[in-house]
Amino acid sequence: MLTIKEILIPGYEKVIEGLDPARGLHCFIAIHNITLGPSLGGTRIHAYHTPEEALQDVLRLAKAMTYKSAVVEDGLGGGKSVIIADPHKDKTPELLHAFAEVVDSLKGMYIAAEDVGTNTDDMKLIRQRTPYVCALSTDKSSGDPSRFTAWGIYRGIQAVAKKLWGSPSLLNKTVAIQGLGNVGGKLANWLFWEGANLIVADIDAKLTHLPIHDFGAKLIPPEQFCQTECDILAPCALGGIFNAQSIPLLRCQAIAGGANNQLSDWEQGHLLLERNILYAPDYIINAGGIINAAGEFEPGGYNPKNVRSQVSLIYDHLLSIFDKAEVEHKPTNVVADEIAEYNLTNRIGKRSQPITFKK
Ligand code: NAD
Numbered sequence: 001m002l003t004i005k006e007i008l009i010p011g012y013e014k015v016i017e018g019l020d021p022a023r024g025l026h027c028f029i030a031i032h033n034i035t036l037g038p039s040l041g042g043t044r045i046h047a048y049h050t051p052e053e054a055l056q057d058v059l060r061l062a063k064a065m066t067y068k069s070a071v072v073e074d075g076l077g078g079g080k081s082v083i084i085a086d087p088h089k090d091k092t093p094e095l096l097h098a099f100a101e102v103v104d105s106l107k108g109m110y111i112a113a114e115d116v117g118t119n120t121d122d123m124k125l126i127r128q129r130t131p132y133v134c135a136l137s138t139d140k141s142s143g144d145p146s147r148f149t150a151w152g153i154y155r156g157i158q159a160v161a162k163k164l165w166g167s168p169s170l171l172n173k174t175v176a177i178q179g180l181g182n183v184g185g186k187l188a189n190w191l192f193w194e195g196a197n198l199i200v201a202d203i204d205a206k207l208t209h210l211p212i213h214d215f216g217a218k219l220i221p222p223e224q225f226c227q228t229e230c231d232i233l234a235p236c237a238l239g240g241i242f243n244a245q246s247i248p249l250l251r252c253q254a255i256a257g258g259a260n261n262q263l264s265d266w267e268q269g270h271l272l273l274e275r276n277i278l279y280a281p282d283y284i285i286n287a288g289g290i291i292n293a294a295g296e297f298e299p300g301g302y303n304p305k306n307v308r309s310q311v312s313l314i315y316d317h318l319l320s321i322f323d324k325a326e327v328e329h330k331p332t333n334v335v336a337d338e339i340a341e342y343n344l345t346n347r348i349g350k351r352s353q354p355i356t357f358k359k
Contacts, residue, residue: 042115
């Protein structure tokens with residue numbers, strides 16, 4: 001039997017825990033803020049060690065979604081969901097249906113999409129039990145967001161190059177990518193054709209064959225990622241990897257990758273500034289996916305060409321954040337947060353028409 005329990009968390013609009021042991025479900029959905037519109041954020045399936053670890057992850061991820069959507073002004077709020085399960089072994093239609101019923105109980109306050117451990121096929125299964133899901137592979141939907149996330153990161157890496165070396169060209173620059181999944185794998189492709197040298201790491205050895213063979217990438221063990229000598233580190237796996245222990249070991253000039261919540265906490269931005277390492281704030285550089293998903297709710301319907309133009313602007317957004325941070329002697333993540341908070345306070349980008357969902 002499915003049970004849904006509300007957990008009161010200060011600063012969050014609504015947080016719920018869903019449990020259905022018979023169908024293998026244990027999930028949390030966190031809605032951080034819906035000032036600018038209904039919350040949208042991916043569904044992560046991960047083998048968390050404890051429910052507390054899963055809860056902390058969903059809280060951090062949901063807040064980052066509020067900030068991400070506020071900066072790109074997509075008329076959405078911040079939310080996220082996590083399911084405690086191994087995506088390779090435990091993901092069943094029954095589990096996803098039970099999860100969909102939890103999403104449905106929120107009546108559109110939260111819209112699910114794909115994230116680590118889920119894909120467009122999973123979204124199709126979720127859609128069988130609730131309309132509050134996007135990024136499906138159907139005609140009217142926006143499809144796999146990772147192609148736009150990867151494109152946005154590629155544009156963000158070009159902005160880093162422009163800021164550091166005066167040109168967006170990545171010819172002969174060395175980029176180390178951690179995680180070769182939906183985002184990192186596609187990013188490797190863009191970077192190879194741009195002339196970059198690649199270093200790659202993934203805990204899943206199967207995913208490293210292609211970049212080694214097709215792109216001449218150098219393989220490193222996953223645990224060596226942070227201390228790898230390169231021009232740019234592109235973390236595209238899980239968050240929290242830059243902390244007081246790892247930052248002193250960095251041997252790169254910039255960090256620009258797709259993972260959410262890369263800094264263990266916002267103060268790490270000061271450490272990066274002290275080390276003169278240019279940091280592309282995660283929720284700015286990886287906003288391509290949410291921009292694509294939001295495209296589904298445009299009055300004229302989804303148009304990938306419009307989405308491509310909007311995602312390309314990540315290059316301009318980042319350059320202006322880099323310049324402001326330099327002038328004001330602030331970490332780049334602090335400047336990004338200030339923009340998000342300004343937009344939230346002043347209701348900039350607030351959705352004017354509600355989204356219509358068909359049951
Ligand atoms: P994914 O599950 O497809 O890929 C993640 C990859 O990282 C996997 O191949 C996994 O084996 C690898 N990995 C995990 N831990 C690792 C480690 N310690 N060292 C090396 N590799 C490791 O997920 P994804 O969709 O590519 O997302 C990657 C990151 O980007 C996540 O943090 C996600 O939240 C973020 N993100 C994704 C999107 C999107 O559109 N998919 C949008 C915005 C942000």
